[in-house]
Amino acid sequence: MGLAISFWILAVVCILAALGVVFLRNVFRAALSLILCFLMVAGLYITLSADFLAAVQILVYVGAISVLIILAIMMTREVQRGSPSNRLQIPAFIIAILFLEVLALALLNTPWQIATTPPLAPTTAALATKLFGEGGFILPVEIAAVLLLSAIIGAIVLAREK
Amino acid sequence: MTVGLEHYLILSAILFSIGLYGVLAKRNAVIILMCIELMLNAVNITLVAFSRYVVPALLTGQVFAIFVIVVAAAEVAVGLAIILAIYRGLEDIDVTKINLLKW
Numbered sequence: 001m002g003l004a005i006s007f008w009i010l011a012v013v014c015i016l017a018a019l020g021v022v023f024l025r026n027v028f029r030a031a032l033s034l035i036l037c038f039l040m041v042a043g044l045y046i047t048l049s050a051d052f053l054a055a056v057q058i059l060v061y062v063g064a065i066s067v068l069i070i071l072a073i074m075m076t077r078e079v080q081r082g083s084p085s086n087r088l089q090i091p092a093f094i095i096a097i098l099f100l101e102v103l104a105l106a107l108l109n110t111p112w113q114i115a116t117t118p119p120l121a122p123t124t125a126a127l128a129t130k131l132f133g134e135g136g137f138i139l140p141v142e143i144a145a146v147l148l149l150s151a152i153i154g155a156i157v158l159a160r161e162k
Numbered sequence: 163m164t165v166g167l168e169h170y171l172i173l174s175a176i177l178f179s180i181g182l183y184g185v186l187a188k189r190n191a192v193i194i195l196m197c198i199e200l201m202l203n204a205v206n207i208t209l210v211a212f213s214r215y216v217v218p219a220l221l222t223g224q225v226f227a228i229f230v231i232v233v234a235a236a237e238v239a240v241g242l243a244i245i246l247a248i249y250r251g252l253e254d255i256d257v258t259k260i261n262l263l264k265w
Contacts, residue, residue: 007165011173018177018200022184027193034196037177041203048170048214053206053224060231065199065238072192072242076249083193086258092186100179107171112216114167119218130225137225144232151236158243161250 007047014040025082027073035066049119052127170211177204191245191255195238202234 017040020033038061045054120126131137177200184197206227213223249255252262 004165007169011169014173015176015180018180021193021196021200022180022188027190030193031196034199037200038203041207044170044173044207045210047165048210050210050214050224050227053210053227056228056231057206060235061199061203065235068238068242069192069196069199072195072245075246076192076255083188083190085187086189089187092183095186096179096183099182100175103175103178104172107175108168112167114215115218117218119214120221123221123224126221127224127228130221131228137229140229144229147236148232151239155239155243158240159246 003047006043010040010043010047014044027083028070030083031066031069031073034069035062038062038066049121050123052124167211167215170207170215174204174207174211177201177207189256189258191248191257191260192242194257195241195245198241199234199238202230206230 014037017033017037021030021037024030024033038057042054042057042062045051045057129136131141181197181199181201181204184200185194188194188197209223209227209230211223213221213227217223245255248260252260254260
């Protein structure tokens, strides 16, 4: 029961914050709304008993990515005239609504095979075994490291003064 | 009222659609990047919900979500660097005016 209540609160706040990202006039307020949405998603991970992922969400999204976005907003301050829409506002709205309807129809009419076993309670050790253990995801982990390194170098090269 | 897999899927579908609308309809490049982050978060919710309700003991969805977060971090770093470079060259981040590659 408590899980259901927390899910509904988190879901409603999350959707309102996401709408704020799109519809708020002020870019900085939209970024703050996005941070609120990230926090609510971390709460949703906790209701899904994904504790490690909730911590990662707060560290990476709320801690790092939001700081980067706010930094970019500050750096491009002189040109920002709010967050205007382009000419395709109404077609984009129709496309988004149609997409949502198709998705909702598809996933409500699919018979998902829900497992009855309870979820793992602390997931950190199990995730570590999954990532680094025998027959795990060690190759993707290495590739992710290379990707992060190249992204860092690429960002430095792009953003550097000539 | 118990919360099931469908609730999480519908929630993430709504979040994804909001992000899709923002990507298609906004002109500020930073806002577009923020909406892409919104869409990636929606996908992560879907992955974790499937992991929780379909294979609760395997955690495969959570591993995928970690990799999505890694790629999102790399994407936002490079994307914001590109926006800063464009701003330095064109003094503007309005994507309807960035049309140097348009023939």
